[in-house]
Amino acid sequence: MSRALGWLMLAAALAIPQVSGSSAWLTFWITTLLFAYLGQAWNVLAGYGGQFSFGHAAFFGTGAYIAAILQVRYGVNPWIAGLGGVAGGGIVGAAIGWVSFRYGLRGSYFALVTLAFAEVFRVLANAVAITGGGQGLLIPLKPGVEHFQFVDRASFYYLLVALVVSGVLIARWLEASRFGAWLVAVRENEDAARALGIRVFRVKLAAIALSAAMAGTAGVVYAQLFLYLDAGVAYGGHVSVEALLGPIVGGLGTALGPVVGAILLHGLGEAAKGVVGATPGLNLVLYGVVLVIMLRFLPNGVVGWLKRWGQR
């Protein structure tokens, strides 16, 4: 059922730029896929590993800032700078994970620590000179593949489709691999997992590093897409919320959940704008109401509901 849904979604995704030449439509999909991938990053840690982070902005922002700083301040090629961003995101994730898991922080305590780290990073990015402080960093506009700035927006779109597919494959690997089984065991009962000989600390550390590197990748793509970063954009609370909302709505701990969730949430946001027209803020009210209703009646997310429905 979900495999068929996955293939169907991939076919539809590849057809989108051919079907419609609308740049607004393409921008909608680019943004949606970017946050779908960020949601998948969060899903790896929270959905499969049961470690709920409220601060994925820390990894997203670090990836974005490292990529931007390397190219703006040190003239590094944007592709190589991007790899630096991915690695930087992963390292920050591992460092936060080491501190948190070493001292046995779980559940809401872990969530609060990640939130605090994201906020500290936001304040730091505002204060230090290398990030441009409050003025932010502007990546020079140099259209060209060699500068990681595609003239054709569809190229960005396909890049994001590839990223989202890679994210789904990572989730699938988690479902099928030994490491994934360890991770799920840790999620279900940490003490029981330890009793079975699973090295809980290592598993959680690897999961947060992987998740953070993925979030860092999303940050790198964001930086190349919009070419401007400031502390609020990179480390803002809305980034962390976007990261967790998609998987929760779509289906926590499922490979397609974050993708379905991001499409539903962004589609709902756009539809709400269309319904209420120009009245400022009313679309957000409608968005919120529908979201509450969805969470009330679909506690396992849309993919969870589809799975249950398919089993009947």
Add this chain to the structure above:
Amino acid sequence: MTKTLNRRAVLAGATAVAGTIAAPAIVGAQQAPIRIGLLHPVTGALAREGSQCREGALLAIEHINAAGGIKSLGGARIEAVLADAQSRPEAGAAEVDKLHEAGVVAIQGPFASGIALATTQAAARHNLAHLVDVGVVDTIVTRGLSNTFRFGPGFGAITRAALDNLVRLNDGAGKPVQTVMVIHEDSAFGSGMARLMNEELPKRGFQVVETIGHPSPQRDFTNIALRVRQARPDLLIPSNYLNEFILMARTLQQQRISVKGIYAVLGGAASNIRFVREHNEAAQHIMDCNHWYDPRKPQSQAFAAGLAAKSIDLTYETMLNYANMQVLADALERAASRDRARVIEALASSTFNDHIMPYGPTKFENGQNTGAQAVNTQIIGQRIEVIFPAAFASATPVFPVPSRG
């Protein structure tokens, strides 16, 4: 050969004459409206400022349409296509694509510098003229984007005016100010201003005793007020948005903190009539170097009356957006075309003078209007008075301000 007039010839002639006379009106009525994108942050952290921007632009469109629309395009009316940047750069950039598809010929907005950096670039992809209404960061117009124009002054021009006028003010009063404290919000606007103040004030003989940054929103200024009391500066220079500015001023008043002056640079509330009306005591004698209109111009009076009729506060956001729309309408008039490239050319060659700002004729160099300048205002009683430059001054400055003791 002679032609005699018969009844049929007279009727045909009369019809032709009537047709010729009526043609512009009929063509005007039939002309499709010219769509302009108004892109502002009307939700999110900057919703109030964004809404004020929108109101100013809409009022200008109303006035332009009432005066006959764009005459070179057969009296075509301007139609606003409203877009919400949601106070986020990526949301603003996404809206640009939608405006492009809605068939707009130009975009005006989006208030904040951070959003403008993203939207101008997105508009450049569609060769769409983008008039930046307020965003003051200088990099907006230094990236070589030929579609980007800023009618108002940027950081450089504003801070130059602010510093020059501060020195003039201080010298005129016998140099009562020697120490300064900078309080700023920590995004692009406030931080940039704080950095500049820290670089420039010592060169002019002022000592910066402390610089305090705060986020937007910030809901408590007690600690900042205590630090002001401790540092005892002669002058406070705040750079923050409306709500934070009001809260800061109220806290300083409640804590009875007395300084020789509060001299805002692009202060969020220091040139806001709502602040004067609702927090009059806290607002007294606060000075600001900001965007402000020339109230003596006839167009300005129509603008102010239009705002008053709609019960909209007279703020610099409304002024700049009204004026930007005037500039855009003039460019459309001269371009006599809806072609985007022609509109960009017309804006680049603009020498428009019938606007409400105290700038003189427009002259864009690399997209920046070189004649744009900020003015100094001071809240005196129930009014916001212009105190510098002398050519536009409506009052003499009260400085140093009376103690709150």
